[in-house]
């Protein structure tokens with residue numbers, strides 16, 4: 001079966017909402033947002049996210065199976081490129097889809113002139129951490145509290161793009 005990765009357009013808002021809600025439902029500890037809140041968003045809220053941000057979607061023949069996103073942000077007056085919102089539906093995990101989703105973000109970061117890509121991960125998500133390490137990400141030693149649950153200390157990792 002062929003998997004296609006592409007940047008989400010505003011017209012893909014329903015697909016983005018579908019995979020985002022699945023992510024929050026099946027992996028609640030991985031994300032700062034909560035399923036019950038995001039499930040209440042009207043479609044135009046997802047459309048707005050797609051209009052203003054850079055999201056990638058993975059599809060198989062039956063529909064959407066994964067997502068990743070790219071963002072630029074500033075801290076300590078330095079601009080960074082970041083990888084966010086990684087999720088692959090359980091049926092498709094372990095088959096290289098996640099690596100393709102990271103590649104899409106890496107490419108975007110290169111286009112933006114960045115040499116490094118940052119992410120934050122809950123260290124309890126052992127599979128995600130193992131995946132990121134295999135993708136070349138390393139712990140920077142920085143920690144920040146998860147906003148919705150400050151008892152969770154998020155680990156910052158970075159990789160060359």
Ligand SMILES: CC(C)(COP(=O)(O)OP(=O)(O)OC[C@H]1O[C@@H](n2cnc3c(N)ncnc32)[C@H](O)[C@@H]1OP(=O)(O)O)[C@@H](O)C(=O)NCCC(=O)NCCS
Pocket residue numbers: 027030031085086087088089092093094095096097098099120121122125126127128130131134
């Ligand atoms: C994170 C995610 C996108 C990675 O995609 P994936 O297809 O599962 O990744 P892969 O299978 O290619 O890699 C996972 C690695 O973890 C290993 N692994 C599997 N279960 C594990 C566990 N419980 N503990 C540690 N490592 C584990 C796998 O063996 C594999 O390593 P290997 O290829 O060297 O054997 C996916 O697991 C996912 O959507 N998880 C839920 C959401 C999430 O955690 N997102 C991250 C938010 S920061």
